[in-house]
Amino acid sequence: MGYDVAVCRRPTSQPGPDHEFPGVPVFSGLGEAKAWRPDIAIIANVTSAHVAVARRAVDIGCHVLIEKPLSNDLVGADDLDRASRDAQLRAGIACNFRFHPALCAIKREVDAGTTGRLCSVRAEAGTYLPDWHPQANYRDEFSARKDLGGGAALTLIHEMDYVYWIAGDVSRATGIAAHASSLELDVDDVTEIVCLHTNGAVSSVHMDFIDRRYHRHCRW
Structure with a gap:
């Protein structure tokens, strides 16, 4: 596609096998990656670290595309938004279900409005x-741990987004x-959300x- 791609690991992470990323530069931390002068960083670490790492990527001059969700809280989100705007860089969240042909x-x-007024929506993910x-x-796994931003509501957030x-x-x-289950985790494993939209439609989302x-x- 005409793009050069590199991988940036946490400095403390254990290196994988040599063939894990064949022919791809692998950096240990953003400090090393800065010398490579990347244009864009895809933030795909654990949810609780998204904002902090995205902020550091902006500091080295990168546009950032953040894996959904943005974070498990809003700490640092406004600062990330201001910093990226001030640097004239783009910061976005990858909600890729918005590109699904059916949706x-x-x-x-x-x-x-060709099929009439929207009255109700039901979306499920299991x-x-x-x-x-x-x-x-x-x-x-991060999905099972509160400290890493896990839980069904955040991990399966595509349904809420679309x-x-x-x-x-x-x-x-x-x-x-x-x-609700016997799974050994400290986050939600069943979530149900009901919304009234400003257009009068009612939606319910199960994850x-x-x-x-x-x-x-x-179902629409």
Whole structure:
């Protein structure tokens, strides 16, 4: 595609096998990467570290594309926004479901009003967390740990994002995020959110880590 790509690891992370990134430069920390003069950084570390690392990338002159979600809290978010704007750099969040052909078609129909007024939306995402990375202990995964920004609501945030994108601004919202299963984690593994949108539509979004059958679907 005409782009040079490099990998930047945490300085404390253990190096992988030599063939893990064949032909790709691997840097230990942003300090090393700065000399490579990157144009853009894709932030794909644990959720709780997204903002801090993105801020450092802006400091070395990078546009940043941050893996969803932005973070598990808003600490440093305003500073990141100001710094990127002041440096005339772009900072964005990768909500890639907005590019799914089916969702794009639904949005076109809703925006055009060709099928009538939107009244209700139901979106669901379910998966079984221990099956995500069978080679790893799910208890150690960031998705299972509060300190790393885990939980069903944040990890499976695509559904909330595309419902907001298509149905529009929210005037009222309520929900429950619970650790309802026997999985050994300290975050929510079942979350249900209900919203009233300013256009009058009602949406409900379900996300869980306990469904043995991976699925994502929506009804409009």
